[in-house]
Amino acid sequence: MSGMRQNSTPGWLPFVPVAWLLLFFLVPFAIMLTVSVAHRVPGGFYEPGFEFDSYLRFFSVFFGRILLTSILISAGAAVICVLLAFPFTLSLARMKQRGQTIVLVILLSVLSLSEVIIGFSLSTLLSKTAGVGNLLAALGFIEESRAYTPSLFALMAGMCYLALPYSVLVLYPPVSRLDPELGEAARMMGASPFQTFRTVTVPMLRKPMMGALILVFVFTLGVYLLPQVLGQPQHWTLSVHITDQAIFQSNLPFAAAMAVLLLLVSLAMVGLSLLLGRDKVTDT
Amino acid sequence: MMKRRDFLASTGVAALGTLAAPSILLAQGQSLKVGTYGGYFEESFKTHIYPDFTAATGIEVDSIAEPTGEAWLVQLQQAARAGQAPADVSMMAQVARIRGERVGLWAELDQSAMPNVKNLPDHFLHGYEDGGLYGTGAVAWYISLVTNTDVYPEPPESWTAFWDPSNENRLGLLALASNSFLLEITAHCYFGGTDILATEDGVLEVMHKLAEVKPNVRLWYRDEGQFQQALETGEIPMGQYYHDVTGLAAADGKPVRSTFPKEGAVLDSGSWVVSKASNALEASQVFIDYMSQPEIQSKLSRFVGTAPTIPRDMTDLTDEEFAAVSSELPPILPRYDLYVEKADWVNQKWSELVTG
Numbered sequence: 001m002s003g004m005r006q007n008s009t010p011g012w013l014p015f016v017p018v019a020w021l022l023l024f025f026l027v028p029f030a031i032m033l034t035v036s037v038a039h040r041v042p043g044g045f046y047e048p049g050f051e052f053d054s055y056l057r058f059f060s061v062f063f064g065r066i067l068l069t070s071i072l073i074s075a076g077a078a079v080i081c082v083l084l085a086f087p088f089t090l091s092l093a094r095m096k097q098r099g100q101t102i103v104l105v106i107l108l109s110v111l112s113l114s115e116v117i118i119g120f121s122l123s124t125l126l127s128k129t130a131g132v133g134n135l136l137a138a139l140g141f142i143e144e145s146r147a148y149t150p151s152l153f154a155l156m157a158g159m160c161y162l163a164l165p166y167s168v169l170v171l172y173p174p175v176s177r178l179d180p181e182l183g184e185a186a187r188m189m190g191a192s193p194f195q196t197f198r199t200v201t202v203p204m205l206r207k208p209m210m211g212a213l214i215l216v217f218v219f220t221l222g223v224y225l226l227p228q229v230l231g232q233p234q235h236w237t238l239s240v241h242i243t244d245q246a247i248f249q250s251n252l253p254f255a256a257a258m259a260v261l262l263l264l265v266s267l268a269m270v271g272l273s274l275l276l277g278r279d280k281v282t283d284t
Numbered sequence: 285m286m287k288r289r290d291f292l293a294s295t296g297v298a299a300l301g302t303l304a305a306p307s308i309l310l311a312q313g314q315s316l317k318v319g320t321y322g323g324y325f326e327e328s329f330k331t332h333i334y335p336d337f338t339a340a341t342g343i344e345v346d347s348i349a350e351p352t353g354e355a356w357l358v359q360l361q362q363a364a365r366a367g368q369a370p371a372d373v374s375m376m377a378q379v380a381r382i383r384g385e386r387v388g389l390w391a392e393l394d395q396s397a398m399p400n401v402k403n404l405p406d407h408f409l410h411g412y413e414d415g416g417l418y419g420t421g422a423v424a425w426y427i428s429l430v431t432n433t434d435v436y437p438e439p440p441e442s443w444t445a446f447w448d449p450s451n452e453n454r455l456g457l458l459a460l461a462s463n464s465f466l467l468e469i470t471a472h473c474y475f476g477g478t479d480i481l482a483t484e485d486g487v488l489e490v491m492h493k494l495a496e497v498k499p500n501v502r503l504w505y506r507d508e509g510q511f512q513q514a515l516e517t518g519e520i521p522m523g524q525y526y527h528d529v530t531g532l533a534a535a536d537g538k539p540v541r542s543t544f545p546k547e548g549a550v551l552d553s554g555s556w557v558v559s560k561a562s563n564a565l566e567a568s569q570v571f572i573d574y575m576s577q578p579e580i581q582s583k584l585s586r587f588v589g590t591a592p593t594i595p596r597d598m599t600d601l602t603d604e605e606f607a608a609v610s611s612e613l614p615p616i617l618p619r620y621d622l623y624v625e626k627a628d629w630v631n632q633k634w635s636e637l638v639t640g
Contacts (some may be wrong), residue, residue: 120509
């Protein structure tokens with residue numbers, strides 16, 4: 001069987017993505033690495049060279065704090081997204097086919113909104129003059145309308161809005177394939193609905209959940225507009241500082257060095273979470 | 285920036301008398317690649333300036349949209365190494381202009397071929413250290429103190445309003461040292477001028493003074509639209525912004541005003557420079573000379589909304605037209621050298637002390 005399946009696709013097909021990856025990922029990455037060790041000419045651009053000045057500049061309390069902030073914000077967004085997406089996807093999978101299709105189409109249409117639109121819509125929605133503050137004041141929950149942006153709350157709302165569809169789309173296939181008889185068997189053996197959820201549903205979906213966490217984490221790590229629009233300066237992530245260096249300061253070596261370090265850190269975080277996830281699976 | 289465009293659309297193209305131009309016959313039939321910032325500036329120049337320039341001199345203009353930031357400088361430099369000029373004449377921001385000067389990217393110009401250039405004040409004439417002229421002021425604009433008129437019935441008189449504790453969480457300021465020029469503003473308010481910015485200790489002292497405004501700042505903005513909307517609704521009722529754009533918004537009925545504080549407003553500008561790889565130096569000089577004429581400077585003020593780069597009495601602007609784009613109060617001139625020589629240091633300290 002497996003031999004026949006291999007024959008059904010041409011042997012050269014795997015080379016297409018490999019070539020694509022080489023051309024559009026490895027080559028630009030190599031350029032970025034080269035630029036990151038280039039010599040920064042103060043008051044100019046950069047010239048070819050091999051030095052680690054840009055990397056050394058990064059190793060300071062200031063940038064360490066920014067890196068930590070970026071990781072915490074993205075990890076927070078990932079956890080919130082998965083916590084919201086998981087029960088949402090479970091109930092989505094229980095809906096009728098037609099309802100599922102409608103909800104999925106709405107979710108997919110959210111993906112067409114850019115970071116810019118989401119950022120500016122939320123900043124209006126959370127403003128003092130035109131936002132929910134007015135509504136809360138009119139309903140008597142608060143005395144006077146107030147602004148909820150820029151703040152960590154606004155930034156998280158924006159990031160989760162941006163990333164939630166992705167986590168649902170990662171969780172949806174395994175959740176919809178989940179055999180309902182397993183849950184029923186657990187219930188017949190006397191487990192409460194919560195026990196069934198905790199000991200049957202969640203363990204079976206641990207891997208897709210980990211996948212969704214990693215996807216949202218990596219995805220939000222690259223977001224650079226929302227922190228500027230919805231966050232305060234202390235919420236400006238490393239991506240914002242990379243943009244500043246590359247676009248406003250013309251310091252490409254430093255921007256490239258920060259980008260390389262961000263990539264390494266996110267790879268390390270992904271590797272770490274995969275390791276942790278694997279241990280837990282073998283434990284159970 | 286949208287506001288300016290609306291304004292232009294409603295004003296339309298006014299027919300201006302044919303302008304006398306020098307060296308008409310010399311340049312007949314040539315074409316010249318002129319780079320301006322893509323978007324608003326490029327469209328305005330294509331509509332209001334180039335057709336008349338071609339009619340007056342016979343030089344066709346090939347309009348090039350420059351990317352924002354300093355990407356254009358990088359492209360010009362790399363092309364020049366290969367002996368190419370993606371544009372003959374380019375409008376450059378001052379920091380980029382100085383960076384180009386440092387690497388000798390700009391062609392030297394012959395001032396005797398450009399009689400109108402003598403209209404410009406010294407700070408709009410750019411020369412190499414040995415004295416050779418290589419660039420001139422192209423367009424200028426003011427960054428002024430802006431307020432929402434509903435929240436502030438009386439206009440503030442001084443930039444020091446930024447430090448007033450009663451303005452807590454009410455300000456919108458530009459996020460970077462090199463585009464907000466808040467160091468220069470602070471130096472003018474509290475240190476008697478920008479001389480203090482000559483040393484690193486002085487810059488730090490100014491930054492510490494500026495850091496006192498932090499509790500008052502609601503938004504450090506990079507995107508203009510973000511602040512303009514918040515200013516118009518009164519969400520962020522005070523800040524720094526572009527004088528002409530604020531004036532257009534006010535003319536549109538929005539409750540905003542732009543004030544020239546008693547310390548002066550910040551005068552920022554773009555300059556014309558010619559790539560040394562260009563082989564259209566003569567036509568470039570004709571263009572720069574043409575742009576330095578009082579009539580053209582007046583036209584730019586009327587239709588593009590920029591402040592004239594020549595003294596006011598040379599222009600035929602009415603009081604109202606002049607006030608819409610400029611002021612006769614001495615301006616605060618940015619210390620561009622700071623953002624060239626100490627760029628990385630200033631940027632780092634700014635992030636740590638001011639916005640951090």
